Amino acid sequence: MARREKLKNVKKPCPDHEKCIHVINLVIDGEANKDEEAFFYAHVRDCLDCAQYYKLEQSIRAAIRKKLEVKEAPEELIVELKKRVKDSFLNPSDDVS
Amino acid sequence: MRKRTPLRYSPNQKVEIFELEFLPHIHSIYNFAYRITFDEDDAKDLVQETYLKSFRFIDSFEKGTNAKAWLFRILKNSFINEFRKKNKEPVKIDYQEVEAFYNSDELNHMITSNLQVEAIKEMIGDEVSIALNSLEVDFRTVIILCDIEGFSYEEMALILDVPIGTIRSRLHRARNLLREKLKRYAGSMGYK
Numbered sequence: 001m002a003r004r005e006k007l008k009n010v011k012k013p014c015p016d017h018e019k020c021i022h023v024i025n026l027v028i029d030g031e032a033n034k035d036e037e038a039f040f041y042a043h044v045r046d047c048l049d050c051a052q053y054y055k056l057e058q059s060i061r062a063a064i065r066k067k068l069e070v071k072e073a074p075e076e077l078i079v080e081l082k083k084r085v086k087d088s089f090l091n092p093s094d095d096v097s
Numbered sequence: 098m099r100k101r102t103p104l105r106y107s108p109n110q111k112v113e114i115f116e117l118e119f120l121p122h123i124h125s126i127y128n129f130a131y132r133i134t135f136d137e138d139d140a141k142d143l144v145q146e147t148y149l150k151s152f153r154f155i156d157s158f159e160k161g162t163n164a165k166a167w168l169f170r171i172l173k174n175s176f177i178n179e180f181r182k183k184n185k186e187p188v189k190i191d192y193q194e195v196e197a198f199y200n201s202d203e204l205n206h207m208i209t210s211n212l213q214v215e216a217i218k219e220m221i222g223d224e225v226s227i228a229l230n231s232l233e234v235d236f237r238t239v240i241i242l243c244d245i246e247g248f249s250y251e252e253m254a255l256i257l258d259v260p261i262g263t264i265r266s267r268l269h270r271a272r273n274l275l276r277e278k279l280k281r282y283a284g285s286m287g288y289k
């Protein structure tokens with residue numbers, strides 16, 4: 001609650017949103033270095049633009065991870081591959097390809 | 098994969114590496130193949146080729162290292178060498194849209210409301226899928242490798258054989274495009 005109040009009070013536009021976008025994505029991807037992380041924690045919680053951008057990007061990542069149907073390899077493909085690999089030893093002259 | 102290395106593994110070791118280190122990734126590999134080809138038969142062909150190549154080149158694979166990245170790299174090469182050559186790539190390259198996007202005032206788009214976050218949370222898989230699938234294949238690829246498969250930027254650079262800076266900029270563009278597509282979707286659903 002207090003946090004929401006705080007965000008509402010921050011009406012100033014982000015001073016360097018391009019840079020922030022870059023850093024926010026690095027942080028979400030787990031690729032930020034120490035300086036970038038420090039900048040992120042110092043800035044994002046006080047900047048409405050950045051906080052919103054952060055939330056939006058996170059929700060998109062979550063949607064990509066959780067909502068897409070995951071296609072599984074057909075069982076017969078796995079069986080076929082195992083067979084071809086093993087066969088290549090019985091007939092070493094045959095290339096597996 | 099490029100250099101010929103002397104035979105290191107016995108036949109039994111090869112089968113063991115194949116089954117214990119390569120096959121466990123087959124669902125990820127297949128899922129990725131499907132997401133770049135949109136076709137189950139093509140995905141099957143690509144996966145088959147990837148795995149047969151992985152076996153043929155198994156001596157250049159260091160046991161116990163990053164098999165998943167190694168396999169994705171073979172898959173990506175197979176896709177470029179054979180698949181694209183056959184002109185089967187079904188997605189139009191949307192460079193015009195990319196251009197238009199960069200000529201627009203990007204900053205204005207960034208002022209997002211929490212309603213958009215809500216809209217995305219309520220989206221169903223098909224909607225997310227359509228947005229992702231509408232991205233040009235290079236952009237789709239980095240999103241999948243990063244967000245679904247959890248590869249680091251460094252691993253992605255290895256898989257795609259491009260500098261890490263290219264990964265960063267490609268991801269940045271891909272995310273901008275995807276975000277705009279999803280926001281447009283959210284807008285059409287009545288969220289503003």
Ligand SMILES: [Zn+2]
Pocket residue numbers: 014015016017020043044047048049050
């Ligand atoms: Zn900011």
